[in-house]
Structure formats: structure tokens, C-alpha cells
Amino acid sequence: MATTRTLNKSRQRDAILNYLLPRKDHPTADAIYNAVKEEFPNISLGTVYRNLSLLAELGVIQKISCGDNSEHFDGNPKPHNHFICSECYSVIDLEMENIDFIDTLAATNFNGKISGHNIYFYGKCPNCLKKETN
Amino acid sequence: MATTRTLNKSRQRDAILNYLLPRKDHPTADAIYNAVKEEFPNISLGTVYRNLSLLAELGVIQKISCGDNSEHFDGNPKPHNHFICSECYSVIDLEMENIDFIDTLAATNFNGKISGHNIYFYGKCPNCLKKETN
DNA sequence: CTGCATGCAAATCTTTTGCATAAGA
DNA sequence: TCTTATGCAAAAGATTTGCATGCAG
Numbered sequence: 001m002a003t004t005r006t007l008n009k010s011r012q013r014d015a016i017l018n019y020l021l022p023r024k025d026h027p028t029a030d031a032i033y034n035a036v037k038e039e040f041p042n043i044s045l046g047t048v049y050r051n052l053s054l055l056a057e058l059g060v061i062q063k064i065s066c067g068d069n070s071e072h073f074d075g076n077p078k079p080h081n082h083f084i085c086s087e088c089y090s091v092i093d094l095e096m097e098n099i100d101f102i103d104t105l106a107a108t109n110f111n112g113k114i115s116g117h118n119i120y121f122y123g124k125c126p127n128c129l130k131k132e133t134n
Numbered sequence: 135m136a137t138t139r140t141l142n143k144s145r146q147r148d149a150i151l152n153y154l155l156p157r158k159d160h161p162t163a164d165a166i167y168n169a170v171k172e173e174f175p176n177i178s179l180g181t182v183y184r185n186l187s188l189l190a191e192l193g194v195i196q197k198i199s200c201g202d203n204s205e206h207f208d209g210n211p212k213p214h215n216h217f218i219c220s221e222c223y224s225v226i227d228l229e230m231e232n233i234d235f236i237d238t239l240a241a242t243n244f245n246g247k248i249s250g251h252n253i254y255f256y257g258k259c260p261n262c263l264k265k266e267t268n
Numbered sequence: 269c270t271g272c273a274t275g276c277a278a279a280t281c282t283t284t285t286g287c288a289t290a291a292g293a
Numbered sequence: 294t295c296t297t298a299t300g301c302a303a304a305a306g307a308t309t310t311g312c313a314t315g316c317a318g
Contacts, residue, residue, distance in 0.1 A: 008272050008317050029308080044275045049308060051273090065199040069283075070307060083246060096240050106230050106255050112217060115257035121240050123249035142292050142297050163283080178300045183283060185298090203308075204282060 013051045015039050020061060020075040026082075026091040028070045066091050066120065079116060085125035092125060147185045149173050151194070151209075160198055160206040160216075160225040200225050200254065213250065219259035226259060 015036045033048040052073055056063045062074040068089040083092040107114050149170045167182040186207055190197045196208040202223045215228045241248050
């Protein structure tokens with residue numbers, strides 16, 4: 001049988017979500033922990049991790065692996081593309097036209113089933129680019 | 135001044151590289167460690183990590199973050215796209231036509247400098263797909 | 269009440285690092 | 294002999310987990 005998951009209301013989970021949803025950057029669990037701690041001084045890192053995992057599983061938020069050895073979280077669950085700065089590892093949403101047709105291109109000569117993709121563009125972010133010009 | 139790096143020959147590094155280069159899968163550092171240990175019973179995990187990082191920096195191999203909380207390594211340094219199974223997390227090379235033009239699409243409305251991209255397609259790998267049909 | 273959620277600490281896992289020694293040039 | 298590489302163990306980070314307790318339904 002399928003796992004039945006009944007969610008109780010939780011002030012902590014709400015706070016985590018409220019913090020993350022309006023953000024444009026993509027904080028780590030630890031950053032979220034430190035932010036939410038201002039409202040809930042006793043909240044624990046474990047709770048933050050548990051809720052972030054839960055929310056990601058439910059598809060309410062996204063988990064992003066950008067290669068700096070810690071997961072980042074994105075309050076926007078809809079598929080979209082990211083830019084990761086090779087220098088400072090900041091993660092930025094890219095607003096670009098839909099290119100889902102690449103799934104079809106990828107499916108050629110592949111025996112598995114492709115259901116989507118994540119694209120990480122890389123290079124230098126506006127900030128690092130500016131610093132460099134100095 | 136630029137950092138001058140003089141590489142000595144190293145049997146261990148060669149063994150790591152020889153193990154990785156012909157592979158089609160994308161093992162983790164630990165998997166590589168266990169494999170190379172058969173030839174060098176005394177090799178240490180630290181040495182494996184040090185050499186993998188070094189080789190990745192030199193552009194001889196690639197480091198791949200696929201979201202399972204450990205880095206995978208790809209003996210093919212040339213840009214190409216990967217498929218990651220949502221179920222078993224195996225990482226598979228995709229052979230598909232070049233779609234580098236998406237960099238240009240992504241650069242629209244973006245103030246940073248885009249120098250490339252990594253695409254991770256996801257879905258079910260041939261193996262998991264087969265099991266499911268049973 | 270009954271079960272889900274939390275806080276806390278300990279445990280895991282992955283990766284990095286310091287240091288004394290070994291190997292390469 | 295001088296520098297780079299290694300092995301080992303400890304350290305550092307990130308994430309997970311066990312458990313007793315607290316809160317929601």
C-alpha cells in the first residue's frame with residue numbers, strides 16, 4: 001500500500017516556507033536555519049532539514065545541487081533554469097524562453113525514459129564580473 | 135605571479151586515471167578508492183580525493199554533482215550531457231547533438247557572463263524501467 | 269488519547285587537512 | 294637534495310537519526 005502521510009500544522013514549517021517562498025536567491029539549510037532562528041530561537045537544525053526534505057519531496061520547493069558540497073533550496077517548485085557562478089557559487093534564476101524540446105533531442109538513442117531536465121548555466125555572475133573589472 | 139604546478143609521476147594517480155578513463159559509469163571517490171585498492175592495497179582515501187580534485191582542476195576529468203550528496207567523476211572531460219535516474223541515481227552519458235545555442239538564449243536578460251552549461255536530464259534509466267515492467 | 273513534529277545530541281557520511289615519511293626528478 | 298605525493302589519522306562540514314517530550318487533531 002502507498003505510504004499515507006498526514007501532515008499536522010507546524011509553526012516552524014510555516015516559518016521555513018514563508019522565509020523561502022519570496023526569496024530570489026537559493027539559501028542552504030544552514031542559512032535558512034539561521035534566518036528562521038530569529039523568529040524561533042529554539043528551532044533546531046534537524047527540524048529545518050526534516051522540513052526542507054519533506055517540502056522538497058512534496059514538490060513544494062526544490063533542492064539544488066550546485067557543486068559546493070551543500071544543497072541549496074529554491075522556493076519556486078516550477079521547472080526553470082539556474083545560473084551558478086563559478087567563482088562565488090551564488091545561484092541565480094534565469095528567465096528564458098521554454099526549451100523543453102531538448103528532452104526530445106536527448107531521447108534519441110536513449111533507452112530510458114526522460115521526464116525532464118535541469119540546466120545549470122555557469123560563468124561569472126554580475127557581481128563577480130564587476131569586481132573583476134576593477 | 136601565477137601558481138606553478140609541477141607534477142611528479144605517481145603510480146597511484148595513474149591507477150586512478152586508468153580506472154576512470156575507460157568507464158562509462160560515473161563512480162564516486164569512494165567507489166574509485168575501493169577499486170584502486172585492489173592494485174594498491176595501501177592507498178588512502180585522502181590520496182584518491184587529492185588526485186581526483188587535481189585531475190578535475192586540470193580538466194582531465196569532470197566532477198559531477200547529481201544530487202545524491204556525493205560527487206561523481208567522469209573520465210570524459212569534454213562537455214556532454216548526463217542523464218540521472220531518479221530512482222537509482224545512476225549517471226549515464228547522453229549522446230546527442232550539440233545544443234550550445236541555448237547559452238545564447240540564456241544570456242538574454244542576464245547581466246553576468248555565461249560560458250557554458252551542464253544539463254542533467256532525469257527520468258527512469260533503462261534498468262529501473264525494466265524492473266518496473268515486471 | 270494517538271500520532272505527527274520538535275529539540276537536542278549523538279551518529280553518519282563525505283571530503284579536507286596536518287604531518288611525518290616515501291618517492292620522483 | 295629538493296619538491297611533490299603518500300598514508301594515516303584527525304578534523305571539518307553537511308545531513309540524518311534516536312529518543313524523550315510537546316503540540317495538533
